[in-house]
Amino acid sequence: MAFGELVQSRAEFPPHELPEIFSAPEDEGENDAARDLVRLDAEHLARMFALGRLDAFARPLGGGEVAAIPATYWELDDPLPRFATGTMNLEHWANPDASPTHRIFVGSAQFDDWLAALKPLGPLTNRQIDEIVDPQLRASRAVAARKVTTAQGDNTAQSPGCVAPANPPGVGPALLTIQEVCKLIRKSDSWIHQSINDGKFPKQLKLGSSARWKQAEVLAWIEEQAARRDKN
Numbered sequence: 001m002a003f004g005e006l007v008q009s010r011a012e013f014p015p016h017e018l019p020e021i022f023s024a025p026e027d028e029g030e031n032d033a034a035r036d037l038v039r040l041d042a043e044h045l046a047r048m049f050a051l052g053r054l055d056a057f058a059r060p061l062g063g064g065e066v067a068a069i070p071a072t073y074w075e076l077d078d079p080l081p082r083f084a085t086g087t088m089n090l091e092h093w094a095n096p097d098a099s100p101t102h103r104i105f106v107g108s109a110q111f112d113d114w115l116a117a118l119k120p121l122g123p124l125t126n127r128q129i130d131e132i133v134d135p136q137l138r139a140s141r142a143v144a145a146r147k148v149t150t151a152q153g154d155n156t157a158q159s160p161g162c163v164a165p166a167n168p169p170g171v172g173p174a175l176l177t178i179q180e181v182c183k184l185i186r187k188s189d190s191w192i193h194q195s196i197n198d199g200k201f202p203k204q205l206k207l208g209s210s211a212r213w214k215q216a217e218v219l220a221w222i223e224e225q226a227a228r229r230d231k232n
Contacts, residue, residue: 003045043142050075051071052071055106056105060103177206180211
């Protein structure tokens, strides 16, 4: 199964260990950490389906015609249960308790190309560790990312007090300079770099001697701050 291969390559858990990881008791230690690492992989793969970077297909459990799974069917709060069984209910796709009707699979060639191009996971960042320790934080960031994805689908993305630049038609995710990030979040460049070092702000991409930030990640961070403000 594609998900098993992803977990093995990223978290180094063999696929046959996944049932044991899912069934292990909660312990606020190794068991929970292992599950959270697997959950991060599930969210990553589901995000690729939701963004249309990978195609997912479904076949009835009893056999029958193959159907493409629409990208919107992957906009889930928690995709892990779906990947744990490799099945879904195609009609009631948003209901995690609905009895499965179809088995999920992906095109092997497309998935192999994507998996081969993935960079090694490497050490966890402070932001990833925070998500493992605090599931509510992970959930709030996932909600913020979905809001940004929805807004960008309309070629506009609103944030508190400012408007983000829209992607030109046919162009991939926008990349922002440090000056544009400063203007967007109304913080200094020294604050941004210190927050990156502290694991509190999205890391930049290195493009030769330049640095750029993914617009979607910065907007998701803004949504996350707004959600925290509203909660308090």
